[in-house]
Amino acid sequence: MSAVTAGAQGGPKGQAAPAKSTPEAAPKISSQPVANKGLITVSIMLATVMQVLDTTIANVALPNMQGSLGAAQDQITWVLTSYIVAAAIMTPVTGWLSDKIGLRQLFIASAAGFVVASMACGLSTSLEEMIAFRLFQGLCGAALVPLSQTVLLNINKPEEHGQAMAIWGAGIMVGPIVGPTLGGWLTETFNWRYVFFVNLPIGALALAGMIAFLPNTPKRQRGFDFFGFAMLSIFIGALQLFLDRGEQVDWFSSPEIWIELGLAVSAIWVFVIHITGAKAPFIDPKIFRDRNLVMALVMIFVVGMVLLAGLALLPPMLQNILGYPVVTTGLVLAPRGVGTMISMIVVGRIIGKFDTRLLILTGLLLTALSLYQMSGFSPQMDQTPIIVSGVVQGLGLGLVFVPLSTLAFATLEPRFRADAASLFSLLRNIGSSVGISIVTVELAHNIVISRSELVSGLNPFNPNFTEALAAMGGMGANQTTALAVLNQQVQAQAAMVAYVDDFKLMMIITLCAIPLLALMRPKPKGAGPAEPGPAME
Structure with missing residues (x-):
């Protein structure tokens, strides 16, 4: 059983009927009455937001880090890869650790370790130091997200779980969206080290609140399958390296990729x-x-693909094709997070009043609609299509996330929730990595194809080409300059076509997930809106 049951009371009350009291049976999940529930919620959500911000906040600062740390282009990406791999490997073991040493103790230790690692990252003077501290940061941060959800489920009554999960989900979904904006502003205003130093005040407040208000929970001794964990860790680590390193080493032309x-x-x-x-x-x-x-x-694998793959595509598109500075890029993408928060708040209030599958269907259709809108992007557009499609996508993803975590655990035996929650979190993270790899590969491939098709018509025998060249003053000595300008325009057009093709691919993937709803059973009538289980543990 996971740490979510740590607050459940033992004894005759809350136990299953005697005939079902087997060693595998689990006590019924109940809320743990606590004082200062609001302060606990604020504290643990600060820790959660701090962790999810770090999945994207450092991305925009990589070029600045590269020069400061003296790293090559293919080396600096290890700043991201090391964190992702460490967090992915530690996520499945969170439930066992929380039972072994106690939820409160693990939560406080993880948050403190994350803050210390963040400070060390900001003070790093070499690439080796940065990678080592990022590994430690990932190991500590892996537990923060599942533990925050577990605490929210423990301290809220069953009928309040829907709203609690909406609050939690808002932090999970908005964090990666806000990350690039905050990271870009900190890098331009101060320097890249502040993308790590920003965790210090946030972490200090979170730690103070947890130390003062987070209740103790009973420990529970249980066995641990070290061999199974080792095999799963090797799989996760090798897969993450395969996905993150593939583009940099030209995929299967590299022995490293075959080994991974x-x-x-x-x-x-x-x-x-x-x-x-x-x-x-x-x-x-x-x-x-x-x-x-x-x-x-x-x-949830599909949701992970669409959420972070889209965030990986949009910033370079806006900066390289439309010429937006980093801060403007972040501001244009911010409404996506607003849409997510709105839908999270709404779904927390209506989740018990409608068929959960209908909410998920609505969310998937809105997400597909946003991707369809994005497939109409062009180099000449203003900010309106970006903002509108971002809000629609934020609304859609928010409508999917909380209902899906609720429905995933609606018919599951309580004794399986710890393992199921680990898988739920793991598949979301792997989906993000797979999605980013797919769209990156397709982007590079489609740019080459689109450019080849566009260039094929640019020859002296095409009257449109010669007229355009003449209009640009491309005759005589000015021809080289005119051809260079024309080449930039062709490259921008080819890149935009490739981005549009990626958005279409993501739309198709989203629509393909809809039929799966027909295979899911609705939440039992008597279960209420609030037994989602520890969806991210």
């Missing part, structure tokens, strides 16, 4: 064989008998 792919395939194969035969596996294979959970895992 081989490790990933071998590790997941051994892991699957192991859990099907082990007496106490790291993840019980019976969990996959629940149809709602399996479908939700597929859909």
Whole structure:
């Protein structure tokens, strides 16, 4: 059982009927009465926002870091990769650690470690130091998101879980969107080190609140499948490296990629064989008998792809094609976060009044609509299409996230929730990495194809080309300059066509997820709106 049950009361009250009291049975989840619930919520959400901001806040500062740390182009990306890999590996073990040492203790230790690591990152003087501290930061930060959700579920009554998850989801979804904006402003106003130093005041407030108000929870001793965890960790680490490094080393032309792919395939194969035969596996294979959970895992994978893949595409498009500065890029993308917060607030109030599948369907359709709008982008557009499509997409993703986490756990046996929550979080993160890799590869491929098609018509035998060249003053000595200007325009057009093709691909992927809703069962009538389970643990 996960840490979410730590606040459940033992004894006859709250236990299942005697006939079902087997060693695997779990106590019914109940809220843990606490004082200062509002202050606890603020404290843990500060810690959550601090962690999710760091998934994107450092991206825009990489060029500045590269010069300061004396790193090459292919080396500086390890600042991002090291953090992602460390956090991904530690996420599945959060539930076991919270039972082993206590939720309060793990939460405070993780937040303190994250703050210390952030300060160390900001003080780094070499690439080696930065990578080491980012690894430590990822290891500490991995527990913050699942633990914050667990605490919110523990301190709120079942009928309040919907609103609690909406608050939590707003922090999870808005953080990556705000990250580039805040990171760009800090880098331009101060320097790149402040993208890490900004965590110090936030973390200090979060720690003060948690130390003062976070309640203690009972510890629970349980076995740990070290071999299963090792195989899953190797799979996650190798897969993340495969996805993050592929573009930089030209994918399968590099021995490194083949090694990482081989490790990933071998590790997941051994892991699957192991859990099907082990007496106490790291993840019980019976969990996959629940149809709602399996479908939700597929859909959260898609949500991860669409959310962060879109965020990976838009900043370079706005800066390189439309010429927006970093701060303007962040401001134009900010309404996306506003849309997400609005839908999160609304869904927290209506989640128990409508079929949860209908809310998810509406969210997916809005997300697909936003991607359709983005497929109409052009180099000559103003900011309106970007803002409108961003708000629509924010509304759509917000309508998907909380209802999906609710429905994923609606029919699942309570004893499986810890493992299911780990998988839910893991699939969202892997979906983000896969999505970014797919759109990046397709972007580079489509730019080459689009440019080739555009250039094929630019020759002396095309009267339109010669007329355009003459209009630009491209005759005689000015011809070289005119051709250079024309080449830039062709490159911009080819890049925009490639971006549009990526948006169309993401729209198709989103629409393909909709039929999965037909395979999911509605939330039981008597369950209420509030048993979503620890959706991110």
